[in-house]
Amino acid sequence: MxxxxxxxxxxxxxxxxxxxxxxxxxxxxxxxxxxxxxxxxxxxxxxxxxxxxxxxxxxxxxxxxxxxxxxxxxxxxxxxxxxxxxxxxxxxxxxxxxxxxxxxxxxxxxxxxxxxxxxxxxxxxxxxxxxxxxxxxxxxxxxxxxxxxxxxxxxxxxxxxxxxxxxxxxxxxxxxxxxxxxxxxxxxxxxxxxxxxxxxxxxxxxxxxxxxxxxxxxxxxxxxxxxxxxxxxxxxxxxxxxxxxxxxxxxxxxxxxxLPALHERTSIEGSFDELLAGRGLSEAQRRGFIRARVTDRYVGLEGAAELFEVYPNLLEYSGLAYDSDESAVTMTLDELERQSSEPEEIFRRFCRDSVRMEPDEHLLALFREAQRDWERGEQA
Ligand SMILES: [Mn+2]
Structure with missing residues (x-):
């Protein structure tokens, strides 16, 4: 038997x-x-x-x-x-x-x-x-x-x-x-x-x-x-x-x-752009469960959304820490105060220094919207 x-x-x-x-x-x-x-x-x-x-x-x-x-x-x-x-x-x-x-x-x-x-x-x-x-x-x-x-x-x-x-x-x-x-x-x-x-x-x-x-x-x-x-x-x-x-x-x-699997499981690692290119993976792997480690930048919601486009079953992702030593803020408090009249410029510098990316139009639009909301709140 x-x-x-x-x-x-x-x-x-x-x-x-x-x-x-x-x-x-x-x-x-x-x-x-x-x-x-x-x-x-x-x-x-x-x-x-x-x-x-x-x-x-x-x-x-x-x-x-x-x-x-x-x-x-x-x-x-x-x-x-x-x-x-x-x-x-x-x-x-x-x-x-x-x-x-x-x-x-x-x-x-x-x-x-x-x-x-x-x-x-x-x-x-x-x-x-x-x-x-x-x-x-x-x-x-x-x-x-x-x-x-x-x-x-x-x-x-x-x-x-x-x-x-x-x-x-x-x-x-x-x-x-x-x-x-x-x-x-x-x-x-x-x-x-x-x-x-x-x-x-x-x-x-x-x-x-x-x-x-x-x-x-x-x-x-x-x-x-x-x-x-x-x-x-x-x-x-x-x-x-x-x-x-x-x-x-x-x-x-x-x-x-x-036994066959509905989803493969694969860990991938590389720069953000390398991972977006998705090279070296079979179609089954790309569409399977993915753990991604981005080596050159912070992965916020925006970055994750881009990764999801390539990896529809992305389960885990990580990138550089938001507040890691490698992303030291280069602006002093004095500089900040001098520039405080231009919040958008502060935001751009924050993105460059802390998150290591240039904010795109979409992100800037979101920032302006948040700024408007804040200002309206201040007046109310
Ligand atoms: Mn068990």
Whole structure:
């Protein structure tokens, strides 16, 4: 049987205030096509289904549509564990009913994790948990639990004691394994380095399907992060090929199936004019999510508007600081006072010195309008 391993959907995540709903629907559709084309027998979702504990309506609609299509439309069972971004109780609501419909959800840690018996393979569902939770669930071994590593050993000892010989043993979990590579969007992971566990805790399993880290990677011969289905940050994630992992439970061979993206993610850097020329980028990159760093001037709203003309999905931009050392004001107070009868000239000098650009007619018109408003206010 083939299992599709995915994780960290982060439904409801936005990018700089911009909804990613279309992007997320795009990868969900792509995952459904992989399930059909690869004749997948079950889908494993390793946590961080949602981006927040209380997902918004749009995120819930995406989840609803995706699991309905997978479990009901395609008739493929789905196994889901809660991640640290999910609210365990909410995710596992109506779990007994959902299980009958093909959706098995593990929300909170229990003494004996849920086992899903598939054709020739047993999948154990281990949701994200804390040391505190592990101590509460295993009070008789609470003294042994001083770190996440200890907690995993205790929790997985209980699973190992229950493995059925002759079957494939697959673990579905949300965890931070030490020495794995992190991305900018692994917010919780970066902060929680102390919560990392060694790969040794997973002894005894034929395959460990992990979620938590956003870059697809193996962290051992049988331990893998599928990574997110889309790029959620600039930087390291820009160069990752996002994918799902398809595991054959008979041969334990895996194939990595790349997922298409609605928007590429690209960081660009150069002078304002260079960036406006947009050279060196493919059309898909130019129309994708862009982080622009302007090296020769301040980028105000005017400059941003020009960049948006070239990069319709510009998410972040930065330029020289408005009040950086490099943009020292060259006018003394005396000079200012002498010139105070000519506000427009002061404004021009301000633009040249602080913002390093000559104000164009449009900007000057706005300045005059503001000046008129101010004068009217003074008289009133
Ligand atoms: Mn995550």
């Amino acid at each position: 083939k299992l599709l391993h995915t994780s960290d959907w982060h439904l409801g995540m936005s990018a700089q205030g911009r909804s990613l709903e279309d992007d997320q629907r795009f990868f969900l559709d792509a995952i459904c096509r992989v399930i059909e084309e690869e004749r997948v027998g079950a889908v494993l979702l390793a946590g961080d289904v949602f981006d927040r504990a209380v997902p918004g309506a749009a995120a819930l609609r995406l989840y609803d549509a995706a699991v309905t299509e997978i479990c009901d439309g395609l008739g493929v069972p789905m196994l889901v564990v809660a991640g640290n971004h999910d609210n365990a109780a909410r995710l596992a609501a109506c779990k007994a009913l959902l299980k009958k419909a093909g959706l098995t959800v593990a929300g909170e840690l229990t003494r004996q994790p849920e086992r899903a018996e598939l054709d020739g393979a047993d999948v154990y569902l281990l949701p994200w948990f804390t040391c505190e939770k592990a101590r509460a669930v295993f009070p008789e071994r609470a003294d042994e639990i001083g770190s996440m590593e200890d907690a995993f050993r205790v929790v997985l000892d209980a699973v190992r004691a229950d493995l059925i010989p002759g079957r494939r043993h697959i673990l579905l979990a949300h965890a931070f394994v030490a020495d794995a590579e992190t991305s900018l969007s692994d917010r919780a992971a970066e902060i929680g380095r102390a919560a990392a566990v060694g790969r040794g805790v997973f002894e005894g399993f034929d395959y460990v399907a992990l979620g938590h880290l956003h870059g697809p990677q193996d962290v051992g011969a049988r331990i893998r992060y599928s990574g997110t289905p889309m790029k959620y940050s600039f930087g390291r994630e820009e160069n990752q090929v996002k994918s799902v992992t398809v595991l054959d439970t008979g041969t334990l061979e895996r194939s990595i199936v790349p």
